[in-house]
Amino acid sequence: MANPFDLKKHDQINNEETSQIAIVIVPYLEQGHLNPLLNLSRLLSSYNFPVFFLGTNTSNRQAKFRLCGWDILDFPTMHFHDLVPQSPGSCSNVPTSLMEKIGSFFTSILLLRNPIREFLQEISSTYRRTVVINDLGMSWVVQDAISIPNVECYCFHTISAFTALSFACETTKKPLPSPVAEIIAELPPRENTFDSETIEYLKLQRESRDIYSVGLHNSCKEIEGVFIDLLEEQRKNKQWAIGPLNPVEIGSFRKESHACFAWLDKQELNSVIYVSFGSTTTLSNEQINELALGLEQSGQKFIWVLRQADKKGGDNVERGINCALPEGYEQRIKEKGLGFIEKNWAPQLEILGHVSVGGFMSHCGWNSCIESISMGVPIAAWPIHSDQPRNTVLITKVLKIGNIVRDWENRDELVSAVRIENAVRKLIGSTEGEEMRQRVVEVSDAVKKSVMNGSSCKEMDSFVAYITG
Structure with a gap:
């Protein structure tokens, strides 16, 4: 083609x-x-x-x-x-x-x-x-x-x-x-x-x-x-x-200067889950802690964009974050080769287009949804606000190319590490997750x-x- x-x-x-x-x-x-x-x-x-x-x-x-x-x-x-x-x-x-x-x-x-x-x-x-x-x-x-x-x-x-x-x-x-x-x-x-x-x-x-x-x-x-x-x-x-x-299709165009690609190139096909909640959300320290533990306990490889929400109307080219990850977490992840944590902006489309990425934990903003569909990547849905809960229904119940991490009816509750661990394993390491991946690849081809x-x-x-x- x-x-x-x-x-x-x-x-x-x-x-x-x-x-x-x-x-x-x-x-x-x-x-x-x-x-x-x-x-x-x-x-x-x-x-x-x-x-x-x-x-x-x-x-x-x-x-x-x-x-x-x-x-x-x-x-x-x-x-x-x-x-x-x-x-x-x-x-x-x-x-x-x-x-x-x-x-x-x-x-x-x-x-x-x-x-x-x-x-x-x-x-x-x-x-x-x-x-x-x-x-x-x-x-x-x-x-x-x-x-x-x-x-x-x-x-x-x-x-x-x-x-x-x-x-x-x-x-x-x-x-x-x-x-x-x-x-x-x-x-x-x-x-x-x-x-x-x-x-x-x-x-x-x-x-x-x-x-x-x-x-x-x-x-x-x-x-x-x-x-x-x-x-x-x-x-x-x-x-x-x-x-x-x-x-x-990304072809040969990608931001080679970004360090994540050197790490991604070493990973197996469809083995990595990409985690990002868009440009308008900052998770609480307590929720960041649960997410960190859930990703680690899942045993699956991950890229996690952990950054502050964009400042509305401000200059957001670089928006780093200082947050309370579990003690020693980043060093453990690095030593195990388990994950890559990015605290500034990351080239999402190129990451989703990489052959090692097999899932996307997302807030389900439509821009992220359509990019994930284009690249043939199933979604673990974590809606935060606005149109995202409705997009989650489209992704999980209508198109059936994703599963739910954060249940909207229980949106005021903390999403536990266990729930996150199970959602990641379901998307990346289960028969049901593979069926979702096959469906989204078919949609992507179309x-x-x-x-x-x-x-x-x-x-x-x-x-x-x-x-x-």
Whole structure:
């Protein structure tokens, strides 16, 4: 099979025409949202569109530093634009009462509304048409785009289609067919998974959603076809499944400078579990201790990314952690050759793509889920917040490519070392775990074909034809 990493040039799209249409990408400013939209920028750039990736100076720097699987220099039509937020005192668009409800980080995002409008006004005077593709969580700050005559907006979902469908059903109250209806009925309510500030912020985004006629998803029909179709019925508009947007084969590209690869190269096929809980979670010292003991007692090889959560709105290129691991733990692990502990950022996609990695203990953010599926790695699910509990249901009960470590119903309890040990052994060393691995490899193979010349490729070509027509 040809390598999907080597993106083809899309000769069927007239280069002169695409160069007259500017694509403006507006990501939500957290890592799990930056990644897929940066990958979408890469893909659109391969059609010869000029692509402008908007963010703050720190979020753009972070996105480029943590890039996995490709090189920005290979895509010369990509451009980064640093937005400078307004000062709160000079912005009349954000009521003081709202700022008090949503906190400083969400407020800092809302203060990007005027800088985004000004950028769109400037860019729209240069190009025949301007296409804005924004994260769902940035709907409020791009709403002025529709007042500019040659600008149009498209909504990008960084959550799974399954989760998007469940949210849509809560809003529309439209019935669903069995067994989807029964599965979604058992999902936890939003109030149990989102904090109050986030709920207020998301409510504000929903109020601005009537500017969209279509939606884009970082998924494909081979993974979520039934949910994409049902979502179209719920929303009565086109939903394009154009993912996975991350490279689905790493090939020879990987961050050789990272020390973990020298260790991984020495391990047996599918023998290592990769442990990471994303960029928005810091475990308590007590939970870190239980996790450390559980990994050690399992006897399985592991790579553990043990780091602090990103500081919201801050410079997160390096975020080390000092934590209370059991006394002598790191030395024991090193002497046994049992594990590799990384206390800063690690190149997740390349790690998941390594042949020695046979499992992923994950918080089940959708970006991590789709990367794991792409690389054919089953998941030990440890949901923390937001859409993660719903993604866990998709992974474990619908796709059946993972098992549960942290039961959401008992989320307030400490996850014991014994439970962790059993979950790791089940995923890596059992017949059931091997069956999960075989299933996810089959899905991964279908996904790779989809990206090369199947449904995702056709969906992407269809979307490009739509915006150039």
